[in-house]
Amino acid sequence: MADTTATASATLTKSRAAPRRRIKSSTIVMGLYLLFLMLPIYWLLNMSLKTNTEILNSFSLWPQNLTFDNYATILTDPAWYMGYVNSLIYVLLNTVISLAVALPAAYAFSRYTFLGDKHLFFWLLTNRMAPPAVFALPFFQLYSSVGLFDTHIAVALAHCLFNVPLAVWILEGFMRGVPKEIDETAYIDGYSFGKFFVKIFMPLISSGIGVAAFFCFMFSWVELLLSRTLTTVDAKPIAAIMTRTQGAAGIDWGVLAAAGVLTLVPGALVIYFVRNYIAKGFALGRV
Amino acid sequence: MNKTLNQKAWFLVLPVLLLVAFSAVIPLMTVVNYSVQDTFGNNQFFWAGLEWFDELINDDRIWDALWRQLMFSAIILCIQVPLGVFVALNMPKKGFWASFCLVVMSLPLLVPWNVVGTIWQIFGRVDIGLLGYTLSSLGIDYNYTSDPLAAWITIIVMDVWHWTSLVALLAYAGLQSIPDAYYQAAKIDQASRWNVFRYIELPKMMGVLMIAILLRFMDSFMIYTEPFVVTGGGPGNSTTLLSIDLVKLALGQFDLGPAAAFSIMYYLVILTISYVFYTVMTNMDKKEG
Known part of the structure; x- marks a missing residue:
């Protein structure tokens, strides 16, 4: 942006000369x-x-x-505020599961070649491309048949469908940036794989882990179709509870708006914590 | 980076494989299973072969939804990619305002999708929404619940609002990676603003821009919640995109066979187009080294 910097410095000198x-x-x-x-x-x-x-x-x-009555309505009624709790529970569960399985896999993809690695990587990505609408009905039947229907873990697992591939993709990008010599030196120094991974490697890519966690949080927090299909009462997310405002007497706009505003809060907090990594994170560590 | 050949790496990938197999392969097999069978209830299934596929291919309904979907994705890409790049070029480079812009721009990305729909549903209403009220008091006939064109414009503006920041942030990340020396060289050569963009910034952004296009294509092609909340697929069927149609068929009417066949064709379309993008992307990665 040579011109902009040029104009910027030009503006600076100009503004020093004249107050305008x-x-x-x-x-x-x-x-x-x-x-x-x-x-x-x-x-x-x-x-x-x-x-x-x-x-x-x-x-x-x-x-x-x-x-502030609209907010009071939500914050005093368990049927309302439990929705936020439910959402947060399955989002956090999902983030933890996604990262736990994605970390070793991303390491394997970034460091080794093995039989079928490229196909496997694309196959993982295809799950990110699967429309949730395609999976809604089979998920419903699958989780009902294993007795997980209407639990937080069911939604967390279902969201792994698109979050795990994404986490692998992001982490692989960040791990690529770590020189391989570091691994080799650690192994020569007698570190076992597990110890090396936790003690040395994970701190090195901590910003990547943060970014991957941010993305998992984001996509799990905003998703509705699957989480609504898989829950009825106990694990119902806030997004589904919001439809309650459409009563017989029309829509309760004030409460609906207040509930919407409250769903923005966790996202805004998370953004604030990762603000310095957002730019790199959105490029999936590939810059 | 040159990688070592190590077949034991499979053990590291194993957890992912098991998890994805549980949450993707099993459901997908269920879908395939349904797509070739017919049922009269009571869990009695009959082999139907490719009957459902046959029926769907000759059904205008799915073709209409597909065209609408393709048009939607095309419009979205045509608006969001140039606009996102344009915004990224105008973002402050560093300091407080850069962080400020990043935080504000990320905000729409973290709004739950049905809330995005709710926000725009309210915003566009003629009686209580700022946009609808302003437009109608300007004398423009705007009503997204009865006019297909207004409905389309509403869902497109909504998607632009929702996702342009993603493209902008990716492009911004690409721009940040360009060393100052490039710009200095361009300045010495007295390159015009356009040439700096065309020969320095654009090639450097291509990699991340491809990720942006891939992500935007996939997500706009799967879009369900936002337009569903705003228009519910109407007026008529004018905004019934593929996912909305599919959910109507699968969860609304419980037509398992046709819904499953629909799912598979839907998935294959998205897979094919994404594969093309992905191949182009990895080839470019290789060229850059």
């Missing part, structure tokens, strides 16, 4: 884009702080009578 500042075109572009991203979310937040009468009868850009 020129606004860069890139700032405008980013401003507009971020505005486009934030507006719908703002509207949801706005609605969650209004009463239903206000939502339906008047149109205002911000709440006229600020109310």
Whole structure:
């Protein structure tokens, strides 16, 4: 971005000479884009702080009578807030399982060639390409027949379908960046494979593990079709509970919006923790 | 990196194999099993051969859904890839604002898919949504529940809102990896902004951009929840994409045979196209070394 840096330094010198500042075109572009991203979310937040009468009868850009009743409804009713707990349980279970099986596999793919490795790798990726709609019905039958229906572990396992391939893919990219000499030196120094892997190798790719965990969390947290199909009561995710707002008296918009806002919170927290690795992570460690 | 030949590496892959076999192969075999059988209930199955496949291929319904799906994915790729690259080029390089942009841009990616649908369902409503209200007070006739064109525009804008950041973040990661020396050389040569983009930035971004295109294609081709929440496949069947149609058939009507045959053909289409992308991608990886 030579030109931009050039204009940037030019703007700097100019602004030093004269108090008038020129606004860069890139700032405008980013401003507009971020505005486009934030507006719908703002509207949801706005609605969650209004009463239903206000939502339906008047149109205002911000709440006229600020109310937290919608949030109170959700946070005091177990039928509501257990949805968040259920979602978090299976998401965390899924993240742990995915990483535990993906780590050794990614190591194998990044370090060794073996019979059928390339085919195996593509076959793993094909599972990422499988539409959840295709698997909804067979999953339902499979987990019912083994007695796991409506449990957190069932959803966690089902989400492994697309998270494990992705975790292997990301981790393999990060592991490729670690020189092989490190492995060899450790083995010469008498480290066993397990000890080397946990003590030396995992700290080296900790950012990769963080990023893979982030992705597993993300895709498990946002998925609804499978988690809704596999649960009825005990492990029902928040996303499915949200349909409760459609009662006989129409949709309870305020509570629906408040529930939506609350689903954004865990994601926002996770993003904050991995913000420095996001860019590299999205490139799956391949830059 | 040159890798060593080691057949024992299979042991490291074994856990993944077992897990994926349980969560993918068994269900997939069930689907194949259903697709060649017929049932009248009571768990009595009859061999039906390729009857279901035959029926589906001659059914206009699945073809219409397929065309809609292909059109949707094509439009999505045509908008999101250039827009994502454009946004990435305009992002701040470092400092507080870079982190700020990254965090805000990632936010839509972590919104549960049905909430994405809910957000846009509310946002687009003429009576209570900012977008719908603004448009209709400007005198534009916009109603996504009755006008197919408005419904299409709504779900496309929604997907652009939801996923453009992914392309942008990938492209941004690619841009970050370009050494400063390249830009300095371009400056000495007095290369134009376009030439810098065409001969330095674009080739360096190609690798990650292919990942972006692959991911975006796969996900837009499987999209279910968001359009389902917003339009429910309507008005009429105008936004019934493949997944929506399939779920209607499988869980709505419990037509196991046709649904299973549908699933397999769906999976094969996505697999074929993704394989092409993947092959191009790995070949490019090799060229770069």
